[in-house]
């Protein structure tokens with residue numbers, strides 16, 4: 001009996017063990033950093049697979065933005081629902097809607113509340129699994145320098161250790177590519193602006209309302225990055241309270257006014 005002709009299988013997935021174009025799995029939240037990383041990977045000419053996670057965030061604005069951007073770019077986008085593990089990681093203001101969302105600049109005292117237990121190790125492990133599954137040699141991850149103080153799983157030592165593990169955990173090594181590991185948010189934004197990215201296609205605010213709040217740590221860091229680049233943020237923001245009011249002495253005494261490095 002003759003062997004089947006190769007084109008008989010043309011409707012099947014290609015042999016992803018050896019993809020013709022190097023492929024990467026981009027962990028894409030819909031925020032500024034992963035948006036920039038996604039575009040960098042595309043510009044490298046890689047076959048990009050975007051991966052987003054629904055882990056029970058308080059709102060889905062970022063994920064909606066991620067879906068829209070991938071659809072427009074024609075990038076395959078997989079949204080993974082990991083809410084089944086919500087009960088393991090709900091001790092955070094980001095995943096527990098009954099908790100007050102802290103406001104103010106990033107600082108240990110207030111925004112430690114926004115740490116989701118072991119989040120990035122979980123997400124990286126799943127992204128590495130997908131990479132192995134499709135024969136991709138890389139996972140792109142948007143950790144950046146400004147996260148170091150508060151988030152241990154964005155620090156270089158964590159990413160380097162995970163990268164070492166990723167090299168030995170499977171038959172095929174997967175590299176964790178974190179191009180902004182030592183860059184500030186402002187530097188990432190400068191990089192994206194230089195290649196013409198439109199940051200109206202991103203969502204940063206920890207609150208999921210129609211307009212960004214401008215007050216949460218994530219908004220404040222974003223706004224500072226735009227200010228550092230002397231560019232106006234294209235996102236809409238809620239009207240801000242009178243700056244004179246927000247600078248009252250008793251506000252200055254709150255931990256939220258401390259800089260992240262104290």
Ligand SMILES: [Zn+2]
Nearest residue numbers: 205213216219
């Ligand atoms: Zn906000």
